[in-house]
Amino acid sequence: MHIGIIGAGHAGVEAARVAREAGAAVTLFSAEDVLPYYRPRLVALAFGHAELSGIQLRPADWYTAQGIELRLNAPVTALDLTNRTVEAGGVTQRFDGVIVATGALPVLPPFAREGSPAVWPLWNAEHARRIRSRVRPGGQVVVVGGGILGIESALRGLDAGMEVTIVELMDRLMPAQFGARASVVLLRRLQDRHIHVILGHGVKAVSADPQTARLTLDDGHTLEAELCLVSVGSRPDTSLALLAGLDAGRGIVTDHFLQTRFAGCFAAGDAIQLEGLARCSMKEATTQGKVAATNLVAFLEGRSLQFYQAETSPLSFRAKDFEIYSIGHPGGVGYEDHLLDGSTESVIRTLVMKDGIPLGVQMIGSREGFDEYAAAVKRGHA
Numbered sequence: 001m002h003i004g005i006i007g008a009g010h011a012g013v014e015a016a017r018v019a020r021e022a023g024a025a026v027t028l029f030s031a032e033d034v035l036p037y038y039r040p041r042l043v044a045l046a047f048g049h050a051e052l053s054g055i056q057l058r059p060a061d062w063y064t065a066q067g068i069e070l071r072l073n074a075p076v077t078a079l080d081l082t083n084r085t086v087e088a089g090g091v092t093q094r095f096d097g098v099i100v101a102t103g104a105l106p107v108l109p110p111f112a113r114e115g116s117p118a119v120w121p122l123w124n125a126e127h128a129r130r131i132r133s134r135v136r137p138g139g140q141v142v143v144v145g146g147g148i149l150g151i152e153s154a155l156r157g158l159d160a161g162m163e164v165t166i167v168e169l170m171d172r173l174m175p176a177q178f179g180a181r182a183s184v185v186l187l188r189r190l191q192d193r194h195i196h197v198i199l200g201h202g203v204k205a206v207s208a209d210p211q212t213a214r215l216t217l218d219d220g221h222t223l224e225a226e227l228c229l230v231s232v233g234s235r236p237d238t239s240l241a242l243l244a245g246l247d248a249g250r251g252i253v254t255d256h257f258l259q260t261r262f263a264g265c266f267a268a269g270d271a272i273q274l275e276g277l278a279r280c281s282m283k284e285a286t287t288q289g290k291v292a293a294t295n296l297v298a299f300l301e302g303r304s305l306q307f308y309q310a311e312t313s314p315l316s317f318r319a320k321d322f323e324i325y326s327i328g329h330p331g332g333v334g335y336e337d338h339l340l341d342g343s344t345e346s347v348i349r350t351l352v353m354k355d356g357i358p359l360g361v362q363m364i365g366s367r368e369g370f371d372e373y374a375a376a377v378k379r380g381h382a
């Protein structure tokens, strides 16, 4: 039994491990030219707080020892799911089963698509390398996007000795996770560290000057920085899946066994949508990689498949004395927002409820009781 796995991120590497353990021969295709790594550590890598060798998922000899054929720098360019063939680097291979784990891509607003060497998203090791070449103490970085990745980038930039500005289109930080009260505390904490935050404005244009990014905001204001880091979200990478005829809306469509509509083709990780939702979570991608491999082997051996139950993962971020935790609904009109014990000027603990049911919890600066509230929120969503 020979299994081809496309994409060597968290889902793909875990799928390879599990398939190999189950006795399959495994070929793992990676579009990148470096060993698979912990993607969440890219921010540390980009700002010089980690090295690529220190963030690898597995050492090079692990793949050899496991008998996994890892093909780096081998983007899969064609996938024929009727004949189960995969083409990469001009070579076509036939497999008994295939797992598509192509991950996600950063969303790029038009100003970020013009190829300015000062403007980068942060989604892979090459982006981190490009960003790092522009990081220097005393330099300026503008982070476009006030989500968790933007905030981590801002804090890392600050630690690298840079002057940092965050530009967020919405009127509050982390709008997808935080209600107004928690966002205000977050804003205050960033401002206390001399991070400049501009809310309620978007970037309209960026000049293509190779040395400096000159940003024009929608109100005409301009900003200059050696580095503009764009962090405005991600979307499943369905390009290959669509070419191969797989169903893909928000992501590759799978059932609860992580099967696609083609027999013998499973999918896992950020690339998929389940129950109409695309998720972006290392933990879920890893679990899905495991389930997809287990199920593909079971399918090929004619055994019954394991049901995959999607879980709402909490957001958990810690950097020095900066702690952010959230799960569930951010709240707003129509929701009750309860302040929990222990909230102060700089610490916030809120519970979002509707009709007496806990639907979200947000904490900054304190983690006390988070797991219990998160469990209640998960029950509330069930």
Ligand SMILES: Cc1cc2nc3c(=O)[nH]c(=O)nc-3n(C[C@H](O)[C@H](O)[C@H](O)COP(=O)(O)OP(=O)(O)OC[C@H]3O[C@@H](n4cnc5c(N)ncnc54)[C@H](O)[C@@H]3O)c2cc1C
Pocket (backbone or CB within 6 Å): 006, 007, 008, 009, 010, 011, 012, 029, 030, 031, 032, 039, 040, 041, 042, 043, 074, 075, 076, 077, 101, 102, 103, 104, 122, 123, 124, 149, 237, 240, 268, 269, 270, 271, 279, 280, 281, 282, 283, 285, 286
């Ligand atoms: C900067 C950053 C910080 C993050 N922080 C967190 C965090 O704190 N917590 C958390 O849970 N999640 C975090 N995430 C999200 C997390 O990294 C993803 O959910 C996880 O990487 C998804 O794993 P995956 O295997 O589905 O995809 P990926 O890890 O993205 O791997 C997909 C791989 O497939 C490759 N690929 C795509 N197309 C092809 C092709 N045609 N042929 C061959 N290879 C291909 C890609 O190049 C990529 O290497 C972060 C992401 C980023 C970018």
